[in-house]
Amino acid sequence: IIIAFSNKSVQLYNTAVRDELFPGSKSIEKGDLFLVVRNNYTYSLLNGEFGKIIDIRSDSEKRNVTLRDKDGKVINKNLYFRDVVIEVTDENDVSVQIECKIIENILDSKHPQLSSNKQRALYVLFKNDNPGLKPGTPLFKKAIEADPYFNALHIKYGYCITCHKAQGGEWDRVIIDFKTGNNPYNVSYFRWCYTAITRCKKHLYALNPPQYRPLGGAQFVETNKLMEKDSMIVINDEIDDEKYKGFEFHND
Numbered sequence: 422i423i424i425a426f427s428n429k430s431v432q433l434y435n436t437a438v439r440d441e442l443f444p445g446s447k448s449i450e451k452g453d454l455f456l457v458v459r460n461n462y463t464y465s466l467l468n469g470e471f472g473k474i475i476d477i478r479s480d481s482e483k484r485n486v487t488l489r490d491k492d493g494k495v496i497n498k499n500l501y502f503r504d505v506v507i508e509v510t511d512e513n514d515v516s517v518q519i520e521c522k523i524i525e526n527i528l529d530s531k532h533p534q535l536s537s538n539k540q541r542a543l544y545v546l547f548k549n550d551n552p553g554l555k556p557g558t559p560l561f562k563k564a565i566e567a568d569p570y571f572n573a574l575h576i577k578y579g580y581c582i583t584c585h586k587a588q589g590g591e592w593d594r595v596i597i598d599f600k601t602g603n604n605p606y607n608v609s610y611f612r613w614c615y616t617a618i619t620r621c622k623k624h625l626y627a628l629n630p631p632q633y634r635p636l637g638g639a640q641f642v643e644t645n646k647l648m649e650k651d652s653m654i655v656i657n658d659e660i661d662d663e664k665y666k667g668f669e670f671h672n673d
Contacts, residue, residue, distance in 0.1 A: 423581035434581035459575035595621035600629035
């Protein structure tokens with residue numbers, strides 16, 4: 422597994438890995454590894470679980486939804502779905518295969534989740550497909566819980582993940598990119614490093630490791646930019662002659 426600091430870096434690494442595994446492919450492929458990014462109770466899969474694509478059962482299906490944003494402006498959102506067979510590990514550590522529908526909008530996204538407007542679009546899509554059902558009724562609730570589009574699996578490619586997503590997991594081989602756009606000289610960064618490093622059980626590979634040397638945090642200032650100050654000696658009223666013998670005092 423690869424662990425990176427930001428969602429943008431995760432996207433770049435996932436794209437780079439897939440370019441090697443599936444040259445020229447812009448869509449999900451048989452054999453792809455994925456990460457569940459939203460709890461799905463229809464398939465009993467939780468946010469953070471990993472899986473593998475076993476088979477692709479359909480082409481990408483585009484559904485266009487019209488809705489209004491928070492300012493009342495009419496907007497159009499495209500949702501993309503695909504039927505697949507996935508393999509995951511259940512609570513008994515047994516591999517199981519599930520035929521399901523996935524939503525493809527966030528596979529290549531730099532964002533960790535589906536946008537709020539696209540999540541609303543899923544709800545509007547269900548209502549458009551079921552115009553005879555009234556929201557809040559038992560029939561509406563039962564239908565939406567069984568709807569394959571509304572309950573499509575939210576996944577991202579699983580070759581590289583953030584440290585947040587890696588928490589709780591352990592791998593034999595871990596590649597960590599320590600690069601961060603923020604100041605690394607702080608407690609939170611060292612905690613991030615500790616969490617990332619402890620995800621590894623056997624072999625750790627470090628990219629852009631932090632470099633700390635003596636005077637690493639020092640700032641050097643040109644001497645000609647320093648403010649000159651007059652030397653000053655503070656003397657008590659009572660002077661011990663023996664203690665200060667040899668000093669000459671003048672009143673200017």
